[in-house]
Amino acid sequence: MKYLCLLHYDVAKFDTLAPADLEAIGKDCKPHDEALRRSGQVVAQGSLEHRTAMTIRPRGGKPETSDGAIAATVGAFLIIEARDLNDAVRVASLHPAARTGEHLGWAVEVRPLDACRVGGTTAALFEQPSP
Amino acid sequence: MKYLCLAYYDEAVFDSMSPAELEALGKECAPHDEALRRTGQLFAVASLQHRAAVTVRSRSGKISTTDGPFVESKEQVGSAFIVEARDLDDAVRVASLHPAARIGEHLGWAIEVRPIEMFDLPPPPRP
Numbered sequence: 713m714k715y716l717c718l719l720h721y722d723v724a725k726f727d728t729l730a731p732a733d734l735e736a737i738g739k740d741c742k743p744h745d746e747a748l749r750r751s752g753q754v755v756a757q758g759s760l761e762h763r764t765a766m767t768i769r770p771r772g773g774k775p776e777t778s779d780g781a782i783a784a785t786v787g788a789f790l791i792i793e794a795r796d797l798n799d800a801v802r803v804a805s806l807h808p809a810a811r812t813g814e815h816l817g818w819a820v821e822v823r824p825l826d827a828c829r830v831g832g833t834t835a836a837l838f839e840q841p842s843p
Numbered sequence: 844m845k846y847l848c849l850a851y852y853d854e855a856v857f858d859s860m861s862p863a864e865l866e867a868l869g870k871e872c873a874p875h876d877e878a879l880r881r882t883g884q885l886f887a888v889a890s891l892q893h894r895a896a897v898t899v900r901s902r903s904g905k906i907s908t909t910d911g912p913f914v915e916s917k918e919q920v921g922s923a924f925i926v927e928a929r930d931l932d933d934a935v936r937v938a939s940l941h942p943a944a945r946i947g948e949h950l951g952w953a954i955e956v957r958p959i960e961m962f963d964l965p966p967p968p969r970p
Contacts, residue, residue, distance in 0.1 A: 716889055716923060720913045749965060756887070758925075758962040760847060766935050768944040769953040775939040782851050782955045783914055789847060789923075791889070801897050805906050810899040819900035821913040823920070828889040830925075831964060837885055 714828040715800040719788040719809045722817025741808035748806040756830050759788040845886060845925050845959040846934035850943040852921040853951025854894060872942035879940040887925040918951055
């Protein structure tokens with residue numbers, strides 16, 4: 713079964729970090745990133761551009777677009793493969809955001825997926841059976 | 844370039860819906876889902892289980908696990924999809940085809956479109 717992990721952070725705190733702080737954080741994260749990768753349970757991962765977001769809401773049957781995010785705290789995401797929720801939490805706990813970054817407001821939100829298809833062409837996405 | 848689209852909904856409104864209303868909603872969504880699929884620009888799709896979430900964080904150097912989402916707000920992520928697009932405008936155009944951008948105003952539906960800076964599909968582990 714697949715799980716989506718949303719990695720949250722404090723956007724305002726991130727803005728106050730100096731390049732040296734960011735470099736130090738990168739070094740702190742590295743062994744955790746490697747442990748996570750070694751689990752072999754990461755299906756996909758991505759990091760999002762800081763502070764770039766658009767929101768679309770239906771208004772009178774038409775999409776209305778505005779600048780900015782809805783939650784504004786998501787900085788990265790992972791899709792992991794796990795036996796059950798406990799196993800997913802164990803894997804998510806390897807991520808740097810679960811191990812460090814308390815002062816940066818880091819946290820990992822683990823969400824079970826009913827259905828998930830990743831990769832290939834759009835057509836292939838809908839042809840392959842959902843695992 | 845890839846864009847992560849998070850589709851939000853109001854959990855409490857969803858809870859109040861009858862099976863007949865859910866079925867009608869599914870029918871209303873179908874042509875929008877089809878239009879989104881026809882773009883050929885979807886790279887991934889995922890639907891999240893209703894009201895199931897665990898949040899993990901570091902507290903005084905120890906891992907703390909709590910039930911529930913990161914933010915206890917009425918708007919929660921209900922599904923996610925990744926769009927392949929030329930630029931942010933193109934990603935917003937594609938995401939605007941999704942049912943959550945067209946209908947469901949009374950259900951608190953909305954979509955957040957976020958550019959993905961780095962994306963990785965790690966190879967499966969060797970047996």
